[in-house]
Amino acid sequence: MLTKRIIPCLDIKNGRTVKGVNFVDLRDAGDPVELAALYASSGADELVFLDISATEERRKTLAELVFHVAEKVNIPFTVGGGISSIEDVDVLLQNGADKVSINSSAVKNPQLINDLSAKFGSQCIVVAIDAKQIDGEWIVHLVGGKVPTEIRLFDWAKEVEERGAGEILFTSMDNDGTKDGFANEALAKLSTELNIPIIASGGAGNMQHFTDTFIDGKADAALAASVFHFKEIEIADLKEELKNNGIPVRI
Amino acid sequence: MKIVIINYGAGNIQSIKFAIQRLGFEAVLSNDVNEILNADKVIFPGVGEASSAMQKLRDSGLDTLVPKLKQPVLGICLGMQLMCNSTEEGATKGLGIFDVDVIKFTDKVKVPQIGWNQIKNLKADLFNDIPEAEYIYLVHSFYAPKCDETIATSEYDVEYSAALKKDNFYGTQFHPEKSSSIGEKILLNFLKMK
Numbered sequence: 001m002l003t004k005r006i007i008p009c010l011d012i013k014n015g016r017t018v019k020g021v022n023f024v025d026l027r028d029a030g031d032p033v034e035l036a037a038l039y040a041s042s043g044a045d046e047l048v049f050l051d052i053s054a055t056e057e058r059r060k061t062l063a064e065l066v067f068h069v070a071e072k073v074n075i076p077f078t079v080g081g082g083i084s085s086i087e088d089v090d091v092l093l094q095n096g097a098d099k100v101s102i103n104s105s106a107v108k109n110p111q112l113i114n115d116l117s118a119k120f121g122s123q124c125i126v127v128a129i130d131a132k133q134i135d136g137e138w139i140v141h142l143v144g145g146k147v148p149t150e151i152r153l154f155d156w157a158k159e160v161e162e163r164g165a166g167e168i169l170f171t172s173m174d175n176d177g178t179k180d181g182f183a184n185e186a187l188a189k190l191s192t193e194l195n196i197p198i199i200a201s202g203g204a205g206n207m208q209h210f211t212d213t214f215i216d217g218k219a220d221a222a223l224a225a226s227v228f229h230f231k232e233i234e235i236a237d238l239k240e241e242l243k244n245n246g247i248p249v250r251i
Numbered sequence: 252m253k254i255v256i257i258n259y260g261a262g263n264i265q266s267i268k269f270a271i272q273r274l275g276f277e278a279v280l281s282n283d284v285n286e287i288l289n290a291d292k293v294i295f296p297g298v299g300e301a302s303s304a305m306q307k308l309r310d311s312g313l314d315t316l317v318p319k320l321k322q323p324v325l326g327i328c329l330g331m332q333l334m335c336n337s338t339e340e341g342a343t344k345g346l347g348i349f350d351v352d353v354i355k356f357t358d359k360v361k362v363p364q365i366g367w368n369q370i371k372n373l374k375a376d377l378f379n380d381i382p383e384a385e386y387i388y389l390v391h392s393f394y395a396p397k398c399d400e401t402i403a404t405s406e407y408d409v410e411y412s413a414a415l416k417k418d419n420f421y422g423t424q425f426h427p428e429k430s431s432s433i434g435e436k437i438l439l440n441f442l443k444m445k
Binding site: 001002003004005040045046067070071072074075076093094095096097098118119120121122123124166167195196197220221250 | 263265266269270272273298299300358361362363364365366367368369386388390391392406407426428429430431432434435
């Protein structure tokens with residue numbers, strides 16, 4: 001049976017992890033490769049690297065990082081942040097990334113989704129969508145959720161699927177950072193209306209939230225950062241609890 | 252031991268090279284006929300869309316070489332699918348090594364299947380010392396139905412071929428190079444074959 005996936009997300013700036021991490025057993029908690037290898041061995045099903053650097057050398061630094069992660073890590077990983085062209089994707093996949101995630105660039109140029117999935121295959125194209133509710137309506141936001149668009153979440157999600165995305169990574173800006181749980185109502189609607197996997201993001205605070213997003217939110221995977229980085233939740237414990245709640249997981 | 256990963260421009264081969272490195276071996280990427288013919292082990296990767304990958308294989312002239320190889324050959328993911336008679340993706344004619352036609356999952360399930368699923372009914376030396384129902388990583392929209400050459404099954408929509416074998420040819424729908432330590436054991440079984 002296909003299992004539900006648990007995905008730690010690492011924020012990267014200039015080749016280093018930025019969000020503080022609380023791993024006493026790491027020599028260098030800022031080294032994404034070491035952190036990635038630790039997550040891989042502790043039961044993470046996949047990893048996401050989100051690059052937030054804004055330097056001239058960012059493409060090169062990111063490609064090097066991808067190369068070193070691929071060298072060490074024996075589970076799949078996705079790379080996102082600032083990807084806006086076929087060339088960007090080509091370099092990352094050549095260096096060993098399994099998937100790439102695009103966000104703002106897809107909103108600005110939706111044809112990019114078609115071009116990337118035609119060239120590299122849908123299976124490696126994740127479209128990340130950030131949204132929050134405005135007057136009861138879910139609206140797509142850009143620039144890490146800061147800038148609202150006119151686009152409605154469910155319209156955009158359907159378009160993204162039709163254009164060839166292999167997966168959607170949905171982050172609710174209303175939930176992100178709250179530790180109050182995922183946006184399960186919106187997630188369930190996405191999962192029911194679309195026929196590609198949906199990754200839930202934003203709001204993880206405790207283990208029950210993961211159970212809820214897999215059951216109520218019908219999510220195929222759940223992504224979180226700080227609860228894992230600060231060891232508030234151990235992946236092994238989380239999976240044990242999910243299993244006890246009847247959710248298929250890889251243990 | 253000489254390990255060659257066929258490099259015909261289709262997909263992420265760096266991670267296969269790295270997985271082999273982690274097992275203590277070195278692999279070379281090559282599209283050179285002689286180098287492939289003289290290898291002890293050949294890996295035939297593939298990621299992406301079937302008809303364009305097949306076209307790249309034809310352009311490099313390797314479509315006639317692969318079926319003639321005598322050493323152990325391992326097709327991975329799309330590589331395995333291209334070793335079948337045909338695939339529904341892009342109405343593509345395959346290499347005809349495995350006598351089965353690759354078809355698409357129905358929309359009763361989410362497509363592509365992405366994630367970790369179990370392999371069962373394990374046969375053949377590729378799965379020596381691999382327990383039943385271990386988890387492996389898959390990403391695919393098309394699959395080879397169960398057939399006489401099936402040496403592992405997985406279940407999604409239907410029970411289908413997670414791995415195939417004919418003579419010296421092996422194929423896995425899953426990615427052993429991305430399937431954690433179990434995947435590495437399977438890869439090692441392949442590398443240790445005589």
